Amino acid sequence: RKEVEQDPGPFNVPEGATVAFNCTYSNSASQSFFWYRQDCRKEPKLLMSVYSSGNEDGRFTAQLNRASQYISLLIRDSKLSDSATYLCVVPPGGYNKLIFGAGTRLAVHP
């Protein structure tokens, strides 16, 4: 099993839709998790950090399920500008050796 696994998508959704991505991880020692957003041909940028059971920031909600070892990202009321690849990031016992998932691609259409 890969250390971090994500559904590559693409998820094609209309504007206004709610969409959710999951990310599974294998190292149970991980204490914190991150979602990064990467636009096409651009650098990744931090979207959200998840330290306990979850985190919410406007239309974005990240949840952590330690028992099942997955984190999810929920996007409500999708905008065209949300179209990007979303990377799940896990620090399995070492912040200097982060593990990035391959990413889930989201395409929001009018």
Next chain:
Amino acid sequence: NAGVTQTPKFQVLKTGQSMTLQCAQDMNHNSMYWYRQDPGMGLRLIYYSASEGTTDKGEVPNGYNVSRLNKREFSLRLESAAPSQTSVYFCASSDRFGTGATNEKLFFGSGTQLSVL
């Protein structure tokens, strides 16, 4: 605010050629990193420097060398480029990572698209 600056943005090499990717950050960060990103594989850590004067191998260090020139600059060198090193390379820096602070995050440069023929 410049943040993390990488040069060059694009580079084409022939097999066996050498080159150095330059990275500089102006945020006074202690830690700097080099990643490569390949389709379907996510970002993989090549080398990192937790602080000025130290460097350590990451997940995929073979074929690369690094130099932490000073606190601002962290370069990545390919001594003898191979087609397998065709990738997008990202430099990143962080100050808060590993501290447990709630604002810990990586700041990335805009990337270098490298093709080795």
